[in-house]
Structures are given as C-alpha cells and as structure tokens.
Amino acid sequence: MKSMKMMKKQAQAGFTLIELMIVVAIIGILAAVAIPAYQDYVKKAKFSAALAEVTPGKMGFEVALNDNKTPVLAAATGDTEWFIGVQASNTNSTVTLTEGAAGTIVGTIVGGPAGIVGESITLTRDEGTGKWACTTTVEQKFVGPVETCDGV
Template sequence: MNKQCDSRGVAIAASQQGVTLMELMIVIAIVGILAAVGYPAYVDYTDRARRADGRALLMDAAARQERYFFDNNQYSSTLTALGYGAATVTSAEGAYTMGAPAAGPTGAVATSFQLTATPTFSDTDCGNLILDSRGTKSISASNDATIIDRCWGR
C-alpha cells in the first residue's frame, strides 16, 4: 500500500491531506491586506509619472513662448503660432491636454502668458498644472505650497 509522507518522512493520515478552509481564509486575508496597502502606493506612483508628462508639456510650451517673444517682442495667444499643429495639444504620453495660452495683454502687446495643462485622468490631488511667464508653478486644486511642490515634483 502506498502512503503519502510529509517532508520529514512521517506518514500523513488521509484526513490531513489538502488545505483547510481556515488556512485558505488566512491566505485571502493576507492578500487583501497587501492589496489594500499596495494599490494606493501604485496609484500614487502612476499619478506622479503622469504629472511628469504634464510638466514636460508645459515646459516645452513655455520654451516656445520665449522663442516667440524673442522673435516678435510679444507672447502668442495661440498654440499654432508656437509651432504646434492644432489649437489643442496632447502630451507625449496622452496624460494631459493644453489649450490656447492665456496671454496677458498690456495694450495691444501680450507681455505675459499663462499655460494650463488639464489632466485626462482623475487627479483630485493636483487638478490642472499651471505655469506662467514669470516661471510661477501652481495647480488648480490648492494654494498650499507643500501640495504644489509635490505636484510639481520638487
């Protein structure tokens, strides 16, 4: 007769084979705890990566605005004048969109601008990323400097 043995060579009784319901429940509880801790960290990580995409979009547009200002002595109020192919631009990874820059005119000459990148995902922590001609970085969700620094990756 063939009997099953454990790792020490001790025979296992027929009633001890398999996994008990209690053991299965413990494993499910451990997996649930790990998921409850790990998922928010994963979401935070992916949101930070997406924000980097939005920051890159704004920095590129700001550089184009400065180039345009150098050539025309004023800032542009359209993205097409900055060399973009459309009135609305999507970031490289598709996480943000940007519409026409808000050009702040003094008389008929735009001497400042404000660029806004709108997330295509739900970002309740930061909302829109905003960059202006003075280099001021802000967000639409809060005026708290700590949150702004976190959203801008500082």
Template structure:
C-alpha cells in the first residue's frame, strides 16, 4: 500500500511566488498613479469650494483674503486646512489681486501629498467677465509627475 504525496512541490510554490511578483509589479505603479491623481483632484475640489465665497466678496466690493481675522472691508474665503497643501491654516492659500474683479487663488501641494505631486501649484483665476479658470504649474517628470494626474478641467502647463 503506497501513500500518495500531499502538499505542494517546491516548483509549484515557486510558480505561485513568481505569479504574485508579476501581479505586484503591475499593480503597485497603478496604485501609485491612482493615489497621486486622487490627491490632485481632492485639492482642486477644495480650492474650487472657495469660488462662491470669492464671488460674494466681489459682489459686495470687499477685498478677498485668507486670514483668521479679516480687516475692515475684507472677506475671508473660508479655507480651513488641508493636509495635502504646504503651510498651515489660512496661510496655505495665496490670494493675489484680492481687491479686484480678477483675483487669483493658489495653493502648493505638499504636506502629506505624494512626492510625485509635491511642489505642484494649483491656481484658480477669475477674469473680468466672471469666468473662473484652473491651471497647474510645477512638477517634473524627474520627480514623477505625469500630466494624467491633472483633471481635465484643470490642465497642467
């Protein structure tokens, strides 16, 4: 009476490990791209949420600021804090031309953002007709930036 062999042979185990290695080699870069894209999209969304406050301030003739204690004639945009943006608190947002009908609001990715998107600046600009445009600058292929990380409505230049 012979006993049948039970368990896996060494070659079968090596094949399984090789298959897992191949799958991981494909999945890890895809996951990193997904993470970078979602971080950029999240910050664009956070920045876009400030547009209604900016519009209200413009209609009331106030100067747009990002400050804990806005002065007389100033309107705070309402930014809280994002862990994906450089700086802390209200200082994370850079407001230019806040007292005009054509303000610019910008943030720079950093903090907990991935290394491949850190240093990218996202800018919202309003033209005199009231249309807002979004754009991105910074980020290089050498650091891992890919233009596919930018949402269609906020292209990278």
C-alpha cells in the first residue's frame, strides 16, 4: 500500500514535457503578434515626435514675415529673434528651410527603427493664401489619420 501512495505522489509532481511545450508555443505565438505591433507603435511615436518638432517652425516663419524679416534657421545664423525651428537633439529630427513668402520647412527623421529613419515631413506655405500644407514620405500606416499631417 505504501508503494502505491508513493507512486501517486511522484506522478503528480511537476509539469509534463507536453505541458511545457504548449506553454512555449503559446508564448511564441504571442511574441510573433506583439513584436511587430510594438515596432509599428514605435514608428508612429517617432513620426509624432518629428512632427511636433517641425510644426512650431510655422509660427516663427509667420512672425518673421509679419515683421518684414527673412525667415532663417536659428542654427544657420545664431540669431534667436527671427528663426525657424531650433535644432532640438532629443526630438530626433532636423529642420531646413527654403526662404521666401512661399517657404517650405522640411523635417528629416533621424534615429529610430528602419522604415521611418531618413523619411521627411514637409510643411509648405502657400504665398497667396498663407495656408500650410503637410506632406510626408512616411508610410501612411505610421502617420495615422490623414488629419495628423494635413491638418497641421
């Protein structure tokens, strides 16, 4: 009788190999779904950070035009009174400018995952209406709704 009780106790201890394999398979399936979704989230966040850095350049551009100044990059002249966009190191984008009343502000995304690094966000000012248009080379699924870029 003692030997039967001992065998039952030994049989109930631990996990079987098949149970462990099932758990590993479930974890693998979850990882296969979660990792690409996370990468897309990171790309969307990087685009938003770049757009957030480029967009304030519109205000500097408009202020410079209203004060009869030529909009220039602050980094190009060191002038902080009439500038378009300060080169911020932690927002991962750079700003360049085509001068004139119908100017263009271009932010190039630096750093981040492949598929978004090196892409650009372009804000273009219509000289006649003063309205800004936004275009981007970033794949639309990372931009989000069309209003995200076009409604800037």
